[in-house]
Amino acid sequence: DQQVKQNSPSLSVQEGRISILNCDYTNSMFDYFLWYKKYPAEGPTFLISISSIKDKNEDGRFTVFLNKSAKHLSLHIVPSQPGDSAVYFCAASIAGNQFYFGTGTSLTVIP
Amino acid sequence: SQTIHQWPATLVQPVGSPLSLECTVEGTSNPNLYWYRQAAGRGLQLLFYSIGIGQISSEVPQNLSASRPQDRQFILSSKKLLLSDSGFYLCAWSIRVNQPQHFGDGTRLSIL
Numbered sequence: 001d002q003q004v005k006q007n008s009p010s011l012s013v014q015e016g017r018i019s020i021l022n023c024d025y026t027n028s029m030f031d032y033f034l035w036y037k038k039y040p041a042e043g044p045t046f047l048i049s050i051s052s053i054k055d056k057n058e059d060g061r062f063t064v065f066l067n068k069s070a071k072h073l074s075l076h077i078v079p080s081q082p083g084d085s086a087v088y089f090c091a092a093s094i095a096g097n098q099f100y101f102g103t104g105t106s107l108t109v110i111p
Numbered sequence: 112s113q114t115i116h117q118w119p120a121t122l123v124q125p126v127g128s129p130l131s132l133e134c135t136v137e138g139t140s141n142p143n144l145y146w147y148r149q150a151a152g153r154g155l156q157l158l159f160y161s162i163g164i165g166q167i168s169s170e171v172p173q174n175l176s177a178s179r180p181q182d183r184q185f186i187l188s189s190k191k192l193l194l195s196d197s198g199f200y201l202c203a204w205s206i207r208v209n210q211p212q213h214f215g216d217g218t219r220l221s222i223l
Contacts, residue, residue, distance in 0.1 A: 093209060
């Protein structure tokens, strides 16, 4: 049973525009959320996280938004750059070691 | 700084053969260690995690096993591989629970 879902397998965005990647979860007990970026033949790289006590966290061009009532998480990348082209995974956990990952969204930023 | 090493990068094995994948972490002590698998078209699935030497928790029943013989060494093993064991295996570490996990570059395992 997939507790964390990324319903868009792919997304294409023009360079300089905003990229919005979405993630939905089913377990209301999740209290820690992360986004990872993955290039081919490499392991995922941690991007940004957010605790359930917050609804927004910013780090440079990356902002994560959490809507607990909708059980929805999103990652905004502004402005998008060609180097941002990668697969993005969201993940969630319940105060522990067990992180549940989505299936990933492949982002292509078009120059 | 901390680094994680995982090898081999690719592996082709026949059905029924044994498996040993190794992962080591440098630059930190007593890390939490994890093994994940990503099957084709699927998300990352946690297989095992360890909070200390000899302490292994299994998340999914399977014919794989894990061991942690040293503080910063995590090994994924199988006595007899199945076709369904094909996938991309990732090792990760974190400084403690509920902290970001940092991944190695993975092993692409193909079973023939």
